[in-house]
Amino acid sequence: MVGGLLCLLAASAGAQTSTGQLTITMTVQSSISLVFKDNPAVGTAGFCPLTNAGTNNVGLDLGTAQFPGSTHSSTCVNYAHISGAVYEVSSAFDVVVTKSNSSSANYRLAAEISTPPPANVAWLINNVTLSTTTFTTLDSTDNFGSAITKTLQVQVKNTVPAQVLQETITFLATAN
Amino acid sequence: MLSKHKSIRNLALMALLCMAFSGAANAQNPTASGVINANLVNKNGISIQFDTNSSGVTLGAAGTSAATANFGAVSAFGPLSGGVTRPSVTAANYTVRTIFDVQVVQGGLASLTYTLTANLAAAAPIGLSYKVDAVTLSTASQTIQTNGGYNTDIAHNLDLVVSTAAPGAGGPAVGTPITTVINFTATAN
Numbered sequence: 337m338v339g340g341l342l343c344l345l346a347a348s349a350g351a352q353t354s355t356g357q358l359t360i361t362m363t364v365q366s367s368i369s370l371v372f373k374d375n376p377a378v379g380t381a382g383f384c385p386l387t388n389a390g391t392n393n394v395g396l397d398l399g400t401a402q403f404p405g406s407t408h409s410s411t412c413v414n415y416a417h418i419s420g421a422v423y424e425v426s427s428a429f430d431v432v433v434t435k436s437n438s439s440s441a442n443y444r445l446a447a448e449i450s451t452p453p454p455a456n457v458a459w460l461i462n463n464v465t466l467s468t469t470t471f472t473t474l475d476s477t478d479n480f481g482s483a484i485t486k487t488l489q490v491q492v493k494n495t496v497p498a499q500v501l502q503e504t505i506t507f508l509a510t511a512n
Numbered sequence: 513m514l515s516k517h518k519s520i521r522n523l524a525l526m527a528l529l530c531m532a533f534s535g536a537a538n539a540q541n542p543t544a545s546g547v548i549n550a551n552l553v554n555k556n557g558i559s560i561q562f563d564t565n566s567s568g569v570t571l572g573a574a575g576t577s578a579a580t581a582n583f584g585a586v587s588a589f590g591p592l593s594g595g596v597t598r599p600s601v602t603a604a605n606y607t608v609r610t611i612f613d614v615q616v617v618q619g620g621l622a623s624l625t626y627t628l629t630a631n632l633a634a635a636a637p638i639g640l641s642y643k644v645d646a647v648t649l650s651t652a653s654q655t656i657q658t659n660g661g662y663n664t665d666i667a668h669n670l671d672l673v674v675s676t677a678a679p680g681a682g683g684p685a686v687g688t689p690i691t692t693v694i695n696f697t698a699t700a701n
Contacts, residue, residue, distance in 0.1 A: 352621055352700040354560040356577035357633070358612070360642070360692045364674060364684045367587035436588030436606065436676040437683050481603075 366438040368480070370509045373430040375485055382487070384412035384427040394429075396488065401425050403494040422456075424491045430483040433509040440511035445478050446471035450504040456493035459503050461486050471508050478509075556620030560698045563665050568611035569595035581670065583608060588676055599671075608672050613665035616698040623700035628657040633693035639675035639684030642692060644668055649694060660698065 372394040377383040387395035399410025403423050408415040414426045433443050449459050449466045459466050466472055478484050490501060562579035564571045572580035584593030588606040592598060600607045616626050630644050631653045642649045644656050645668050660666055677683030
């Protein structure tokens, strides 16, 4: 009887515990990101502010412009007559590409426009004309994490009828 | 006269037969009885199980004490599997998170709550660290919760903090599955 009680007491003396195991599995993948940022000179001539800056989907309003009289409404764009019959409006911004879990030293940058522009209208990045059929290489060895300044240019001949010129420009960064 | 005597004799015989049958019907059936002396030793105990949280990844072997959680492919900027979120991305690292439930059941104890601890079964792989409810895990036991309630699912965040460094430069291996075991212990308070 006493022995039995002692056994019961001994059994209940230790804290009750229960253990379990959770096994975690994952596969890490290399990845890179691209965001557009306002250039530090934003607001001055040639550096219009982006809407939604700091993301990969931004807006850039170049205002209103016309050939006669070199007239343009925006104070942040650069406006110029680049020939006797063509004017150009431009604004610069920054592209930042970041890498993660990658040994890549740098990346190449390309761009493409989404819809064919009207006749006598051209969209360019740093003087490279963009097309709808292929990504046009802008740079071949840009450094990750560095702000790369790019200038968007729209060139319009004076024969182009009045209209809204709108374009979606896709940038593609590819790790080397 | 003789016929009358025969009738009286027959009546007497019938009366005797009736009395005989009536006596047989009144005799008692034999019976037997017994008792069972039963006993049960009710032991106290505590158990732990992992359950899938509706906001987290679907656990393998959910409802058991040996479950699995597969985060799938994780990256700083790429898509993630369902039930996996990426609450933070910095230049140095990023965190991927899932939520899982722990349910502890006790019986026979006066305990109202339990303490939950966890530890890694082995050192964390290079470039990775593991957190449960913001407590960074190591191979030594770490307290996760001190007042867990019994018999209910309690959600816990499981964070994997992944270095953004490249493989060989302090970052994790890329493109191959990495498996880590976390031991959990529930102790009755």
